[in-house]
Amino acid sequence: MTPTEASEKALExxxxxxxxPVLVVEDVAHAGPLAxxxxxxxxxxxxxxxxxxxxLEVIAEMARIEGGVVGAGTLxxxxxVKRAKDAGATFGVSPGATDRLLDACEEAxxxxxxxxxxxxEAMRLFERGYTVQKFFPAEAAGGASFxxxxxxxLPLIRFCPTGGVSPKNARDYLSLxxxxxxxxxxxxxxxMVASGDWAGIERLAAEAAALPR
Ligand SMILES: O=C(O)C(=O)C[C@H](O)[C@H](O)COP(=O)(O)O
Numbered sequence: 001m002t003p004t005e006a007s008e009k010a011l012e013x014x015x016x017x018x019x020x021p022v023l024v025v026e027d028v029a030h031a032g033p034l035a036x037x038x039x040x041x042x043x044x045x046x047x048x049x050x051x052x053x054x055x056l057e058v059i060a061e062m063a064r065i066e067g068g069v070v071g072a073g074t075l076x077x078x079x080x081v082k083r084a085k086d087a088g089a090t091f092g093v094s095p096g097a098t099d100r101l102l103d104a105c106e107e108a109x110x111x112x113x114x115x116x117x118x119x120x121e122a123m124r125l126f127e128r129g130y131t132v133q134k135f136f137p138a139e140a141a142g143g144a145s146f147x148x149x150x151x152x153x154l155p156l157i158r159f160c161p162t163g164g165v166s167p168k169n170a171r172d173y174l175s176l177x178x179x180x181x182x183x184x185x186x187x188x189x190x191x192m193v194a195s196g197d198w199a200g201i202e203r204l205a206a207e208a209a210a211l212p213r
Pocket of ligand 1: 022049050051073074075093094095136162163164165183184185186
């Protein structure tokens, strides 16, 4: 898959809803009901971070939920790419980008949303063909005003800001011309997942899905 094709696919996925839930799931038993609640609330694209031992099994379980589009986050190495793809991930997300990681995703036909936090990083990815990128860590790297400043010199690059995005600031990002969607963990709070409050998570998802963009 070429970087251009990967970005087209990433754009399609980002356009499904204003928010992509960023999920840190410890217990595979939570995977099915959590994905079902988020999808029912209107958030079909799900990013499962490879930050827990259960993550690959969680991806496999979530991939069975109808209407869901399940990706793997925290991709750092070519090995991560292979494991994510084998588990059933249909897209990948990375906090930054290395040539080895980009090569691996292109070879594995895994559409990637690669991370960038500066103009130079975004330009490098754009030069290779990645027109849709994750802006990470969004709040710490300069927030919505930083991203707004990139839109004039880099109008052809679109972003999914992630990291510190919340219901308080999501609108600031989503109203920018160079933002397609945003990523955030607030729609699946740890305590609600642990207690199995799927109705509460569906409500949070519905609120996020209704955010204007
Ligand atoms: O593990 C990764 O690759 C990530 O994507 C990190 C996430 O962007 C943040 O964990 C977002 O988390 P919040 O700031 O809580 O919304």
